[in-house]
Amino acid sequence: MRIVVPAGGIGGARFLRGLKAALGIDSPVPEEQSTNAITVIGNTGDDITLFGLRICPDLDTVMYTLGGGIDEERGWGRADETFTVKEELAAYGMRPTWFGLGDRDTATHIVRSQMLAAGYPLSAVTEALCDRWRPGVRLLPMTDDQVETHVVVEEDGRRRAIHFQEWWIRHRAAVPAQSIVSVGAEDAKPGPGVLEAIAEADLVVLPPSNPVVSVGSVLGIPGIREALAAKTVVGVSPIIGGAPVRGMADACLDAIGVETSAGAVAAHLGADLLDGWLVDEADAGTEVEGIEVRSRPLYMSDLRTTEAIARAALDLGRELAGRKGGGE
């Protein structure tokens, strides 16, 4: 089976680990998989340039998580990380100080920045970085164009747009967002291989990632949503019992006027896109018009439970694809 997964962040990366297990993908090199293969369309809207370094948090989280380099506790950044460079930059008075720039991570950003400066597109850079990490999936940036998620906030009666990372990390999403804007998205083109991978996919799975700034950013690149909608698409709800499983997705949903519930998120993603939707047992009984909703335990407490969730998504996908195929 060829699966496409639009993903970003910790939830997406952890789900992908379960999906690899469910598909029996244990080789570190995607090309060696003869039958099952995963292509990840990575969110780049969180990307930011700090200290002259181009930082791609979501691509790195997927790469490190699947490549065995992630800090399991934090969920982001490298295991055995130190923060000497960050502390020294602060000692020089450099701003900002709120970004968690690790020393190991710094090397990744230096390699990326050097390659970008040399003229390579982000897709080529990501492929080069994955040569080391061998995540076992094909990791494609959603676009090679610069797209950055900005958040409009109001402070002292004055509205201003700040980078998503500043809102998310510095303010812990506690400053209410007036709106969330994907700067540059309108003119961005899908990255090399993205539309091809979708066209060849047997199934699209939306992981329990932030529906607004992770999956939402990928869907915001012109051409991607339409291509995905033509496929059988099954999603895993990132909302359980009216709260995000992890992170602060509720603050993002508030900003776009969507209720923090499994059903409202599915409706927001849309019946034109979603064929099936897995919700937690706590949300059993959820109904969304035009979308097949199934309930089952959705907490990704370890690899075994995550694999079971992925299997359920694959099963529902196969079932719906058969129906869809039969209906076409």
Add this chain to the structure above:
Amino acid sequence: MRIVVPAGGIGGARFLRGLKAALGIDSPVPEEQSTNAITVIGNTGDDITLFGLRICPDLDTVMYTLGGGIDEERGWGRADETFTVKEELAAYGMRPTWFGLGDRDTATHIVRSQMLAAGYPLSAVTEALCDRWRPGVRLLPMTDDQVETHVVVEEDGRRRAIHFQEWWIRHRAAVPAQSIVSVGAEDAKPGPGVLEAIAEADLVVLPPSNPVVSVGSVLGIPGIREALAAKTVVGVSPIIGGAPVRGMADACLDAIGVETSAGAVAAHLGADLLDGWLVDEADAGTEVEGIEVRSRPLYMSDLRTTEAIARAALDLGRELAGRKGGGE
């Protein structure tokens, strides 16, 4: 007394520590010195760009040594240094791997590179970095223009020029140098404040730095040598008993056809420049035409002995300045 010291590298930085002590300079901020002040004209010929970072080894060695941040054992780089970024860059296959890029050091290079990219000249960047380190001297780059010392070597019958750092660190100066070239020096201008500081100086002291690539590079900037030569100049021999006190200055002297001896180095620097020359007791009896040579212990084994060497240089300078003044 206002002293100007053209300096580079470990020998120069350590001597400066003794000179500060001899002049009673213990304030970290040069401006607070009402009577005695040191201006260092720092060698930038060793500077190199690696991984997109602009690295100024000699300026940093002076800044860290006088500012209390140096690794005393190694003589270069930061105390309590780690090398995570370097190891990670190597893990990505980045070249070169021979440069000792420390994590703390990396932050210095990031700040410098960011400021240079923003359009600030190296002199302004160095001043900003010194705001943190407060070395107690005014540290001026010899030039704001890019000057890089390259070494012509012959390998397998083929001549090629490599950066001084590659020759010095990677090859440990063991590959014979055909010649040493200061690329860009001819068109370089002295940095802001350099000629003014020399004009106002009561005395110029040449520390026991590498006479070819440290002091020599500073002298190679058009205008600097002439300005220095108009002053009373006292030097401290970096050669004791026919060998460099530290480092591989002999390999550099070989390359320019100068014997590794205290007398030959003085003669190479020239009687037009040097008024006085301190040699070690091992070299007592050294005579150089037109230069007043004095012998005394020159090993900088600790701050006390280094201070005594600096005092001897100051005493000789005062004596010769009196004579020179009397003769003018």
